[in-house]
Amino acid sequence: MSNPKDQPLLIDNPKLAEMLTSGAFATIPHAQVLNLEYISAEPYKAKIRLAYREELSGHLETGIVHGGVLISMIDSVCGMAVFCSLTKMEPIATLDLRMDYLQSPAPYADIIAEAECYKLTESIAFVRAWAYHHNPQDCITASVATFMRQSAGRALGPKASQRS
């Protein structure tokens, strides 16, 4: 996706880039619980890692990561890809998220997730994402998500909560 107005992206500013990528999970309690790690970001794209821990598994006997953990991971990496596509700071909110579970994760293994924001309109960001162990061609999950932009005055945010 190209930047239609050719304005600098937020992540072109090193300080903002750090806040939105490597520092992104530091202030999010549940990202800390999952121990999500930032790997890399570039315009419109982000990549993160989940280090395997037994308490993240869905089944004590198999040791396979719970699908719900993957939902958190994909939601997080998609949000990061949206921030990598914006030219100014604005609140965003997930509208919907679709997970296709292509194959079971291997037990006791780390997982990498990548996302790409492939279309940005004035109000909506469209994102696709995938998760894998080593080979991005051999996916565990494939996902699409949409995010609402400038969500503070609309569905999510202090203004909305004050009204209700």
Next chain:
Amino acid sequence: MRDNLASLMEQARQGKNFDAVLSAVPYASLLGVQMEENAEGLLFTLPFQEKNIGNVALPAIHGGVIGGFMENAALLHLIWCLESDTLPKVIDFSLDYIRPGRPQTLFAACRVTKQGKRIANVQIESWQADRNKPVAVARSHFKVTTAQ
């Protein structure tokens, strides 16, 4: 071979105590999921905890926690309904976020829309103080093996 989780659910169904089922799902324990059987079926409960926050400014429960709680509810609900020896396997999960999850208890209930020989379709709804104001709705397909 009978799956352990299916066996635990069978015992839970008789004793109406789901603690052993939940402790066999480490991620459900990590989130703090509770479940009970009532007149309408199964009710899943997620008491609010700081560690489940995804947005400190609002504050709001992490969208992934809401999704994970709902997907877990769908799977356990299906095991409870199916009386199958093997575990259903999630194929896909489609989640619509309706309103932010406030720092309050989150509930979820499921309905098996269609139970075929190979595939089950499950609808999941989650809400907080008001049952008529859903926080999120989802639907999911599972691969199932029905009892012979």
